[in-house]
Amino acid sequence: MDFRLMGLDSPLLSTIHHMMDMSDDNADAKNINAPTRTYVRDAKAMAATPADVKEYPQSYVFVIDMPGLKSGDIKVQVEDDNVLIISGERKRDEEKEGAKYLRMERRVGKFMRKFVLPENANTDAISAVCQDGVLTVTVQKLPPPEPKKPKTIEINVSNRLIKMSSDKNKKAADSPENGDSTNQWFFELSDYLKLNDDDDDQWPDDDNVPPPLPEAEPLFFPNTNEVGDFGASGSGSNHLQGSSNAREVSGSEKKDVRERVAFKTKSEVEIIDDGYRWRKYGKKMVKNSPNPRNYYRCTVDGCRVKKRVERDREDPTYFSSAKCFLLELVCEFCGKKNIDFKKFQPKNTNITLPNSRKVEEGLDAISPEMKKEEPSPIFSNDRKIKLKKKRQKRREEAKSNIKR
DNA sequence: CGTGTTTGACCAGCGC
């Protein structure tokens, strides 16, 4: 099949959540890569619209939460022949005379999801049903194409005959290694190249374009057993609490411009997998709280996102967290190419991550400002090497002491 | 042995 499998913790979703965590104020950031307001709004809409996607023998089914929306408020469209766009908007209830909001937590605004449909999706046979705030969109599959017959093309190059064939089975039998002396060679696109072809839309090369987040998502099919482990579809649902608290640190060059975002997460585990690779680097008891506060940083080289987490003192079923982003930096994990995603595979999970990529251009995909920054000293490769050397030295010292 | 966590020490910022 042509589309890739992506787990619920895919970098795309992480990016969406990252974007969701950032306030609209970011639109004013000096960073030339800063996303536009519309872009952020769409990203938020996508992040806040959980969807399940199921594959049946004859169809694909998209199940999307659209709470409080009537069928007339929901739009289902197909763009560019293969992009399914599901959107809707919940407007704020009109305030009746004498009534005022004491609390307004229910989401108002745009709901949206985009999916790139696989080639065998029949865009002429799409149906949608909305019941109890849940929209079910069914896209029928096209019948499988008849298997292509072997095709042979003869090309005359420099007076030598080169034969290309799409029949893989003939390859071994006819290959020159098998003693055929007629200079016959067979070419076919490797899976790697095919993958890269498809990826171009999702992983743009241009550094100046924003991460690919509000674009249509390649269709992904989380393993059903894992659904509910992450994000809005399970116990780990995030509750954004209040607005982000941007903190600008001026002064010496070494100080960073940061964006801090506080939120609450209802979860039994302290660290839910949000796409970052958290590593604890500190723990502290805090004033007026029986619970310790833990400090984490993302251990991806060059990524300087940190967060602190403590169990909510009032409701221990929640964790209060604050993520700290460095505004002028872009986490290389967030939507940038050439990351070996397998290294982000969280432990003790079976979540499938997208196909790994070769890490070649790495930092080249990151903003110029980021290149100037030294990687986080603690867990960067430098630090690892330093630690290794130190340990080696200690061992050698111990050995020499034994000799004495 | 490599990797991640714990924990005491240290530092900077802030209010008094």
Added chain:
DNA sequence: GCGCTGGTCAAACACG
């Protein structure tokens, strides 16, 4: 200047 607090460092420790 002093004490308090939050944040970070890094050696020691634990674990697979």
